[in-house]
Amino acid sequence: MRKEDCFYLGKIVSKFSFKGELLIKLDTDDPQHYLKMESVFVEYRKKLVPFFIQKSSLQKSELLRVKFEDIDTEEDAEDLIKREVYLPLEELPTLENDQFYFHEIIGYRATDKSFGAIGLLTGVNTTSPQALFEIDHNGKQVLIPLNDDFIAQVDKENKIIHLDVPEGLIEMYLE
CATH class of the missing domain: 2.40.30.60 (RimM)
Incomplete structure (x- = not known):
């Protein structure tokens, strides 16, 4: 194995x-x-x-x-x-609609309600006290806390994770 x-x-x-x-x-x-x-x-x-x-x-x-x-x-x-x-x-239990396993969402496109298209979700960092989405935005890494309040929808069919993050969080990584 x-x-x-x-x-x-x-x-x-x-x-x-x-x-x-x-x-x-x-x-x-x-x-x-x-x-x-x-x-x-x-x-x-x-x-x-x-x-x-x-x-x-x-x-x-x-x-x-x-x-x-x-x-x-x-x-x-x-x-x-x-x-x-x-x-x-294959031993993983089946999850409800918007629930996901970290390995499943790698490669999903991430969008934000205000910002629009953020980029490709490349990983989930679990080494910090708060798990973080790692998103590639044109070669720059954007880190977004994995917080239920920030996740608007998980579209498994189209492989998109829709977020609603506080204003300025994404831009902070792009300056």
Whole structure:
């Protein structure tokens, strides 16, 4: 399995018991959706390795407590801590009309109610405290906070994201 064909589900953050159980911090709004998984891919030595799940349960609502097959000791579990966990893209839940996954909107055209055509959405920056749309406007990068109040409409059919951002925000990047 290639990483490009998967989505990031979370990170293994700690051991839970002396029997090899682990806690995965999920990067999702709906942890319940991932309770019945049969397997996940764990990034190990720059490769995605499948791990089959014997049992899982939610711990403190955003942590998934898992027991992987063949991980039976604290030592086995220790080797997996801080590793990232992935699932194939086809495992993503279907979203409502204006909802989207970040990877889906890359390549969409971005427009603003007042400014007009902004440019091509090239990425979503999630490394800052506020996620940001990265938009290419004739070679200049425009960053717009990913805020529900700024998103007027997501037109998936025509691959356009319609925004309504505060006056002057876009122009600030173009001066």
